[in-house]
Amino acid sequence: MLDNTMQTIGEKNRTVRILLPYLAILATLYTIYFAKFILLPIVVAAFFALFTSPLVARLEKLFLPRALSAIIVLVGVIGALSFVAMLFTSPAQQWWDKLPEVANSMSSSIGEATQSLNKATSNGAAASNTDIAKASENIRNTTFLAMFKSFASSTPLVLTQILGTIFLIYFFLVHGQVLLLRFVQARSSFSDKRQAVELLSEMQQQLSRYVTTITCVNIALGFCVGCAFYIMKVEDPFLWGALAGALNFAPYLGPLVSATAFALVAYLQFNQIEMALLIPGVYLLINLIESQFVTPTLLGSTLNLNPLVVFVWLVLWGWLWGGFGMLVGVPLLVCLSIYLEHTRLIGDWHILIKQES
Secondary structure, three states, rough: OHHHHHHHHHHHHHHHHHHHHHHHHHHHHHHHHHHHHHHHHHHHHHHHHHHHHHHHHHHHHOOOOOOHHHHHHHHHHHHHHHHHHHHHHHHHHHHHHHHHHHHHHHHHHHHHHHHHHHHHHHHOHHHHHHHHHHHHHHHHHHHHHEEEHHHHHHHHHHHHHHHHHHHHHHHHHHHHHHHHHHHHHHOOOOHHHHHHHHHHHHHHHHHHHHHHHHHHHHHHHHHHHHHHHHHHOOHHHHHHHHHHHHOOOOOOHHHHHHHHHHHHHHHHHHHHHHHHHHHHHHHHHHHHHHHHHHHHHHHHOOOOOHHHHHHHHHHHHHHHHHHHHHHHHHHHHHHHHHHHHHHHOOOHHHHHEEOOO
């Protein structure tokens, strides 16, 4: 009797040990999902500080206080981003003002198609025209009202997150170095301290290299797309080039969104199916050259990640944190790859993340 009881307890403990890691993973995912409004600014600030801390260190060598160096770097980056945003504010506003016209055009197209269908089936097209117009107007009003309500309700939260992220970046830049030093000093043995220093140094170097390379590549991609659209007489070509470059920070999913948007823009401007296919096709050709030849060559084998792993990873972070999750997903995967390679936490399984050389 006692033996059977002990055997049952042992089996239960074995089951708990097997299920515990999976339950921990699920709990972590749901915690990340529900705490995204707190975790997202922290993650973005940590990455930004990790990327820009070498600039702060260089300014410190010029005998500037670290706090002042951090402010100079922050003001410089925010100023550059604001300048770029100002360049595209006017054309973006013009396209935003065209949205009611676009809705009318699409409603008319749907109405004409429905009218033709009603005529073909002899269902009284005259009566349906009024219904279609009313339905289109109701849909349009409801859509824009919903967009306005969503924008108005989310603006305070977005502004709060932006301000919080800026302050977090400042504190990471000023006090993050001391925190990392305390982390290294807390390690018990000299080998552990050396491993921690090597890990942090490698992570900073590789992440800085990745972000710098991808940023330069995406700027070049946006410029090439803008030039191609200019030759093809697309309105505001460099606005769409900037959009292509920005969305390209989210591999695979970003280009898909860009191609869809360009197809819609081309159809609205030229009202031709051929142009609606040609313009996104040209963009996809440029993106194919960038993704298959330029970026792998510049990044090399160290940061050349498996496309399948990247895609699944982006889908996961897109579900967790939306569009911002897709933007920070690849840098997170780069850091995870470096961490697993240094610590051998899962043995040699970390090679699954890497692309074949």
